[in-house]
């Protein structure tokens with residue numbers, strides 16, 4: 001028995017699909033954002049800058065947390081790997097949070113074009129989470145501060161709940177690892193709840209992460225040593241994620257295990273940054289990009305005028 005409604009599960013899956021598409025569109029496209037005609041060289045940005053590898057996992061976490069904490073104004077999501085900004089931006093755009101501070105980001109084709117075209121673009125949006133990003137408390141770029149910052153926000157605010165997505169590479173930083181100790185001091189009824197989610201996608205840039213090399217038992221023991229209770233969410237199935245969130249335990253520590261670069265072109269599965277080098281002048285790569293974008297069937301989820309139709 002799953003206990004998670006089929007509608008909710010389907011909605012979360014669609015939301016992840018839409019946000020994954022918008023990540024690829026931000027990273028690659030200069031035009032033709034809804035693939036209304038065959039993709040051409042001129043539709044691709046001349047210089048490709050940004051990070052794909054972590055995006056799917058961020059979208060999985062965001063969609064599931066948003067569905068679980070639906071409407072709870074005391075809930076916050078804190079993103080450690082701010083280089084996964086296309087994912088954060090896609091979610092903020094979809095929810096209208098971006099439009100609230102930037103009317104150009106209207107939820108129709110015009111706004112989609114604005115968001116995608118201006119990602120990592122001169123005078124546009126930066127490639128990492130930044131102070132321009134609505135709701136951001138941790139700037140992307142330097143890893144390690146998400147957990148400590150979340151504990152700071154929770155201090156003296158028992159009504160708050162903060163979930164913090166921490167990269168497995170990020171958890172190798174002294175700052176992030178040391179911040180796990182804050183639970184011993186701050187997990188009291190006077191403070192809000194801080195819930196870490198380790199994004200175990202196995203790699204930090206091109207090398208395996210230390211935690212990915214540990215056995216499940218070793219990793220769990222480390223987490224228990226800091227006073228948390230490890231709960232594994234293996235893969236991107238919303239039913240598994242929602243059931244994990246429902247578990248009533250003190251000090252949960254989720255481990256979200258997704259493949260790095262999931263959903264991307266196969267030959268570049270574990271890519272940290274841009275999986276295709278030259279789709280702006282290599283016709284094979286251009287076709288691969290077009291197939292990749294088409295695989296999300298974004299036209300089923302978004303209408304040029306009405307916006308999202310999930």
Ligand SMILES: Cc1ncc(C[n+]2csc(CCOP(=O)(O)OP(=O)(O)O)c2C)c(N)n1
Nearest residue numbers: 054081141142143167168169170203204205
């Ligand atoms: C303090 C710090 N050291 C090094 C880097 C360079 N860096 C950027 S991304 C990255 C890998 C991060 O791996 P992870 O946190 O697992 O993120 P993901 O694999 O999900 O992209 C590193 C080491 C950085 N941004 N900050």
